[in-house]
Amino acid sequence: MLYDVIIVGAGSMGMAAGYYLTESGQTVALVDAFDPPHEAGSHHGKTRLIRHAYGEGSSYVPLVLHAQNLWEELDKKTEERIFAKTGVLNFGLKGSTFLNTVEQSAKKHQLPLQIMSAEEINQYWSGFQLNKGLIGYFESNSGVLFSENAIRTYRILAEKNGADVYTNSHIQSIDTQTDQVTVQLEGEKLTGKKLLITAGKGTNQVTSLLNIKLPLTPLRKTFSWLNAAQNSHYKEGVFPGWSYADENSTYYGFPNMDGTGLKIGRHDGGRPLDDPQELEPFDSYPEDEHEVVDFVRKHFSKNIELSEGKVCTYTSTPDEDFIIDYLPGYENILVACGFSGHGFKFASGIGDSLAKMLMYKEPAVSLENFRLNRFSDSFSFFSK
Structure with a gap:
């Protein structure tokens, strides 16, 4: 054939x-x-965020809006969950490159974006305990995809x-x-x-x-789930998807979807791979657990512990x-x-x-x- x-x-x-x-x-x-x-x-890993006011560059916005329409069409063709409109909170230090681009993307493409202080975020979502000096941009129409x-x-x-x-x-x-x-x-x-x-x-x-x-670099990355099954502050419908960025680090996370716990990962960093087919298991390095747990203890209000971690590969261009x-x-x-x-x-x-x-x-x-x-x-x- x-x-x-x-x-x-x-x-x-x-x-x-x-x-x-x-x-x-x-x-x-x-x-x-x-x-x-x-x-x-x-x-793999069950879920991915979909953000519209795109911090990686406003040129991506038309593509992500086109993708959003197609995800919603796919949602209607199956009984499986494809998209959940949880909203996404982008937060970090005011003036960071990522958050400035989020704001510029929203303005350029006339996207709904709610600007919130750390105090307002803590009051609205009791699962957060953000320090003064942080700011948030909330996208109400964004959410979670079930990959x-x-x-x-x-x-x-x-x-x-x-x-x-x-x-x-x-x-x-x-x-x-x-x-x-x-x-x-x-x-x-x-x-x-x-x-x-x-x-x-x-x-x-x-x-x-x-x-x-091709100019591709493979990196070993990790993502984690934290035990929040009994904590109503973090459940779907109460807690949003979120992303955090400052000039030194970028994190992302999800509410407790279907009782699986809080899923959190670090976007930047990672370890270069000579062979992308060979991945050392989670907990092979101290940062596998500590960088996520330290982040949670700094920015989240309730005592939640790591329950599971997995490894994956980023394959990125220069x-x-x-x-x-x-x-x-x-x-x-x-x-x-x-x-x-x-x-x-x-x-x-x-x-x-x-x-x-x-x-x-x-x-x-x-x-x-x-x-x-x-x-x-x-x-x-x-x-x-």
Whole structure:
């Protein structure tokens, strides 16, 4: 069979793209080294925040609003929870770069944003105990995405539309011609008109088969759950999602969703990985536990203790923006990567955009800022 598109990496972006392609009648093969949803990619851990007044840059706002609309559409197509409008509180030191950009994003795109003092935050959400000098920007329309539910739903819908999903499959080689691409798996060969690579931390492992190395750095990261099951101050509907930033650190967290406890992680920092496939377990380093517990004791009002920790991998570009572009020298091989840390919220919108690009249609939101040529003066894409 000659597929319209072969997708290597059926995680957040790949599975979403597969669904939107099949919705348009395209024939699709989705290939993954595991069985999505799973814990070896960037979508595990049950939940992700979706923020609209974007502190990473106002240019992201149109994309996140497009993604929000698509998440809400997906929510209506399944009995699984996809989105919960918990609201998101962005807080930190007044004048920090992150909070200034949150405010600028809201003003530029006319987004609702409530400015709150530390005292007002402590009174409104009794779970906080913020010190004077901190300030908050509350986004009432933002909230929490259920990442594994979303991947599972996209997969079910894509398969109903006729997509073939090849799980626990490892790529041996990629053969390219002008009008088609052949992907050799262990014992099976797939042929398609186009190839989409959305392989997360395994991206350079795939592109190396084409003698291409992209500017991606893998980092070992952790996230934690804290025991708050009996504490009504932190339950969903009472406590918001939140993010914190100053000039030295960035944290994020979630209310107690479905009795799982408070989930908290640190966005910055992390330990470089020589091999992104090898992750040392949680508690291998002192900071795994202490940096989150110390943060909670400083900013939260109730005595809550660490109950579980997990590890994951961030795979980021030098400027921490995404890569969405055709590979150098290939007109039928599209790559999308570098999403780690803040990418999942965009997965619906990016999946839709990738599908349109592969069908030679204009995406709903411009992706020009994510082109590879922004690195061309400082990075060689070809392996030696």
